[in-house]
Amino acid sequence: MKRPESYKTKQSEAILSYIISLAGGHVTAAQIVSHFEKEKVLIGRTTIYRHLDRLTVSGKLRRYTTDGISGACYQYTGNNADCCEHLHLKCEGCGALLHLECCAIIDLQQHVLDKHAFKVNAMKTVLYGKCDNCLGKE
Amino acid sequence: MKRPESYKTKQSEAILSYIISLAGGHVTAAQIVSHFEKEKVLIGRTTIYRHLDRLTVSGKLRRYTTDGISGACYQYTGNNADCCEHLHLKCEGCGALLHLECCAIIDLQQHVLDKHAFKVNAMKTVLYGKCDNCLGKE
DNA sequence: TTGCGTGCAAAGGTTTTGCATGGCA
DNA sequence: TGCCATGCAAAACCTTTGCACGCAA
Numbered sequence: 526m527k528r529p530e531s532y533k534t535k536q537s538e539a540i541l542s543y544i545i546s547l548a549g550g551h552v553t554a555a556q557i558v559s560h561f562e563k564e565k566v567l568i569g570r571t572t573i574y575r576h577l578d579r580l581t582v583s584g585k586l587r588r589y590t591t592d593g594i595s596g597a598c599y600q601y602t603g604n605n606a607d608c609c610e611h612l613h614l615k616c617e618g619c620g621a622l623l624h625l626e627c628c629a630i631i632d633l634q635q636h637v638l639d640k641h642a643f644k645v646n647a648m649k650t651v652l653y654g655k656c657d658n659c660l661g662k663e
Numbered sequence: 664m665k666r667p668e669s670y671k672t673k674q675s676e677a678i679l680s681y682i683i684s685l686a687g688g689h690v691t692a693a694q695i696v697s698h699f700e701k702e703k704v705l706i707g708r709t710t711i712y713r714h715l716d717r718l719t720v721s722g723k724l725r726r727y728t729t730d731g732i733s734g735a736c737y738q739y740t741g742n743n744a745d746c747c748e749h750l751h752l753k754c755e756g757c758g759a760l761l762h763l764e765c766c767a768i769i770d771l772q773q774h775v776l777d778k779h780a781f782k783v784n785a786m787k788t789v790l791y792g793k794c795d796n797c798l799g800k801e
Numbered sequence: 802t803t804g805c806g807t808g809c810a811a812a813g814g815t816t817t818t819g820c821a822t823g824g825c826a
Numbered sequence: 827t828g829c830c831a832t833g834c835a836a837a838a839c840c841t842t843t844g845c846a847c848g849c850a851a
Contacts (some may be wrong), residue, residue: 528829531785532849534807539795553840555839569808569809571809572806573806574842575806579767587667590729590730592735595840596841614775614779614781617784625775629771632770632801633767636765637752637767637790637792641752641763641765643761643790643795644793645790645792646755646792649791650791652775652783652788652790653788653845654781654782654784654788655784656781657780660780660782669831670824671826672830672832675830691815692816706832707818707834708816709832709834710831710832712816713831713832734814734815735816
């Protein structure tokens with residue numbers, strides 16, 4: 526008796542490929558909804574929320590919230606384990622989401638673990654701040 | 664002609680002193696609402712939201728959002744917000760929100776600024792991971 | 802055929818807005 | 827007295843849930 530965990534449907538493919546097409550940018554549920562409205566593809570709000578949730582749980586998406594943006598943001602991270610040791614930087618000015626690959630993170634993780642008994646999950650963590658461009662504008 | 668920018672009212676004093684009494688902890692709007700309900704002090708929801716907004720704009724409070732907590736959190740920082748830089752740790756296991764006050768953050772900030780041209784805003788940043796208790800349970 | 806996926810409608814929760822009244826200066 | 831502050835009700839949002847039907851395997 527075959528009991529598949531999930532089915533492959535038009536909607537699930539459309540949603541995932543749209544998110545991937547954004548190439549690492551962040552999306553809100555509302556953006557996805559209006560994208561498919563413009564494309565005149567009928568995908569219900571509910572379906573979008575359910576897939577975002579599923580993709581987040583399975584690790585393909587990262588979910589986070591930012592002040593100043595109404596609702597949650599999602600970012601495609603794929604399955605690449607490389608991302609496990611990356612922190613992400615989110616610019617509060619332009620909204621850019623940058624990867625930070627650097628040994629300093631290891632030091633921070635080690636320090637927090639040793640001194641504060643807390644194991645940092647770099648994959649889920651986003652450092653907020655200002656990028657070079659936006660600092661220059663101030 | 665005197666034109667005061669704001670009036671001092673019972674409600675504004677009650678709200679601010681309650682937040683201060685929490686000694687640096689974080690509060691949600693809902694917590695404040697239910698606090699005054701228990702105290703049987705009549706302060707409308709609307710009034711609370713308006714004061715939280717006003718205090719945030721004036722710099723006495725800082726506002727942030729975290730995954731897993733519905734609604735925004737507020738924390739009293741007084742007027743010396745610059746001196747109170749610290750990171751938050753959020754446990755993915757039990758949901759606890761911990762404060763991390765430690766010089767290691769300064770090092771990280773400095774490093775990211777020097778090497779990656781990105782100015783980290785520690786006040787808004789939340790590190791996700793597992794706390795001591797939840798690590799022990801695994 | 803089985804049972805997950807879908808879309809609609811409605812509910813749930815947080816925050817904002819409109820408006821008449823209350824209260825500080 | 828002049829206005830801002832307040833509280834209620836309702837609206838605006840984002841997200842979740844219930845349910846009947848559709849569709850992949």
